[in-house]
Amino acid sequence: MQSHLIEPHGGALVNLIVDPDRAAELKQACRDYPSWDLTERQLCDVELLLSGGFSPLKGFLGEADYRGVCEKMRLADGTLWPMPIMLDVTEELAGQLKAGAMLVLRDLEGVALAVMHVEDVWRPDLAAEAEQVFGSTNPEHPGVAYLLRQTNPYYVGGRLEGLTPPSHYDFAGLRRTPAQLRTQFAAMGWRRIVAFQTRNPMHRAHQELTLRAARNLEANLLIHPVVGLTKPGDVDHYTRVRCYQAILEHYPRKTAALSLLPLAMRMGGPREAVWHAIIRKNHGCTHLIVGRDHAGPGSDSTGKPFYGPYEAQELLNQHQQELGIEMVPFKMMVYLADGDRYVPVDEVPDGVEAKSISGTELRQRLTEGREMPAWFSFPEVIEELRRTHPPRSKRGFTVFFTGLPSSGKSTLANVLMVRLLEMGGRPVTLLDGDIVRRNLSSELGFSKAHRDLNIRRIGFVASEITKNGGIALCAPIAPYDSVRKDVREMIEGTGGGFVLVHVATPVEVCEQRDRKGLYAKARAGIIKEFTGVSDPYEQPADAELGIDTSDLAPEECVQEIVLLLEKEGYIAAE
Numbered sequence: 001m002q003s004h005l006i007e008p009h010g011g012a013l014v015n016l017i018v019d020p021d022r023a024a025e026l027k028q029a030c031r032d033y034p035s036w037d038l039t040e041r042q043l044c045d046v047e048l049l050l051s052g053g054f055s056p057l058k059g060f061l062g063e064a065d066y067r068g069v070c071e072k073m074r075l076a077d078g079t080l081w082p083m084p085i086m087l088d089v090t091e092e093l094a095g096q097l098k099a100g101a102m103l104v105l106r107d108l109e110g111v112a113l114a115v116m117h118v119e120d121v122w123r124p125d126l127a128a129e130a131e132q133v134f135g136s137t138n139p140e141h142p143g144v145a146y147l148l149r150q151t152n153p154y155y156v157g158g159r160l161e162g163l164t165p166p167s168h169y170d171f172a173g174l175r176r177t178p179a180q181l182r183t184q185f186a187a188m189g190w191r192r193i194v195a196f197q198t199r200n201p202m203h204r205a206h207q208e209l210t211l212r213a214a215r216n217l218e219a220n221l222l223i224h225p226v227v228g229l230t231k232p233g234d235v236d237h238y239t240r241v242r243c244y245q246a247i248l249e250h251y252p253r254k255t256a257a258l259s260l261l262p263l264a265m266r267m268g269g270p271r272e273a274v275w276h277a278i279i280r281k282n283h284g285c286t287h288l289i290v291g292r293d294h295a296g297p298g299s300d301s302t303g304k305p306f307y308g309p310y311e312a313q314e315l316l317n318q319h320q321q322e323l324g325i326e327m328v329p330f331k332m333m334v335y336l337a338d339g340d341r342y343v344p345v346d347e348v349p350d351g352v353e354a355k356s357i358s359g360t361e362l363r364q365r366l367t368e369g370r371e372m373p374a375w376f377s378f379p380e381v382i383e384e385l386r387r388t389h390p391p392r393s394k395r396g397f398t399v400f401f402t403g404l405p406s407s408g409k410s411t412l413a414n415v416l417m418v419r420l421l422e423m424g425g426r427p428v429t430l431l432d433g434d435i436v437r438r439n440l441s442s443e444l445g446f447s448k449a450h451r452d453l454n455i456r457r458i459g460f461v462a463s464e465i466t467k468n469g470g471i472a473l474c475a476p477i478a479p480y481d482s483v484r485k486d487v488r489e490m491i492e493g494t495g496g497g498f499v500l501v502h503v504a505t506p507v508e509v510c511e512q513r514d515r516k517g518l519y520a521k522a523r524a525g526i527i528k529e530f531t532g533v534s535d536p537y538e539q540p541a542d543a544e545l546g547i548d549t550s551d552l553a554p555e556e557c558v559q560e561i562v563l564l565l566e567k568e569g570y571i572a573a574e
């Protein structure tokens, strides 16, 4: 029944899940084997190894295959394979393993997913790998950053026997393995299938483009979005899947299908495009749409793109004959008001104005709660995006006060809390220095390590509050710049706002106030490591606002903060 479908890469679809008897035998034996808790990236890789999405691979690469892939994009037997699929482990575990050992691979909850027959254990040169695979060692490239900062120092290669695929509780009905998709295609009589790879929400331009591709090729369409790991900062997959489900209704009936791919992208541009083609071939697709800067990480901080806009198309073009899956190259689609239609950018008639909205502009419009033109997207898609990306005035935010003891942090935080509660709308939580020390950090002292830990705890709680749409007001001393920056990153990463207020009252004024009598004790040497007297305070250079409370009433200071929050859109008229 499946004979009319395209052959998998290497000729046969790999299925590493063993039969129940062997699984029972292995599970018993697992108790005596060393085990490894898979990282998120490794979990994605294991899933596609077990299901045959990475056919012909039968496990994580050994050293000879690894070298071949890095240097020549080929496995040791000559098969084209562009991306190293590696199991990186700690030095400690590597020390317990040698060829012939068995290693249990477990998911985040400790469930044994597979057993590896260890063939190779070695320490790779990760910088050299970055250069060979990504053409760069610049950590602004997310694939490079992962290699240089998050990858464990040893690689272990070997064949896998799969016990069970990783479990997913989200959109289970939409996650189809290569075998399931192939069965589905065969049952529907689909033989020419064009795949669309995406990590973004789809709008009208994408729908027009995929429709065109399918029509021109007289093929069916598989929308095959990545829901494993994509580029940091991307729209979460829950939102995206709801958008894809909505857009599916805009294709002629029974011509398009949606399936989710648990891939961990590397943002490897050209090599990644070849990899994507192999994966789609394994899933039964005959064609893959490849656009401008396919799977590219964009540009570095100097504005230089990591890859040329059509480099991915060029590399795949060189290999498509060998692979047998065809590339459908496409240019960016733009909107022509005249005729209410989308055309490829190189087909825009002279003198006609073409429109498009970039991802950055879309995010900006959502943040500001601005209107979205009907030509750009479908109302259901916009509604989904608005639900998860409300305007700033409806998102959570944190105001983080920092300053010397007795500088006025707590007073300002308390007055600001009252003002925000009077306005209403969002819940407000005060994480004052003393309150936190009593409830969250009662065992901590005032060494640098303890202060940093204290601030990280405050940052964690504030980021949870912010993520869930609330307002967190933090008022610790937070004397160290680097941990303040980490907290900013953590909170901004939730999509909420972060406003750093430096309460810059001079130390002489603070000491004169000495509300708790602690400066006096510090001068007398009774309290050690006292900020401003015998311990450092690093002035922030990145504060959104600096306030010297020496000659201002608290209400006046807070008014400045409120005005800033209004200006930045955190608070707005209903």
Ligand code: PPS
Pocket (backbone or CB within 6 Å): 404, 405, 406, 407, 409, 410, 433, 434, 437, 446, 450, 451, 452, 454, 455, 475, 476, 477, 478, 479, 516, 518, 527, 528, 529, 530, 531, 535
């Ligand atoms: S930190 O550095 O951010 O962890 O400090 P924080 O948790 O905000 O400190 C809270 C209050 O502890 C009192 N206190 C001290 N401060 C600084 N240094 C030393 N050694 C110290 N010992 C006790 C101090 O009153 C801080 O409160 P504020 O409101 O800043 O005066």
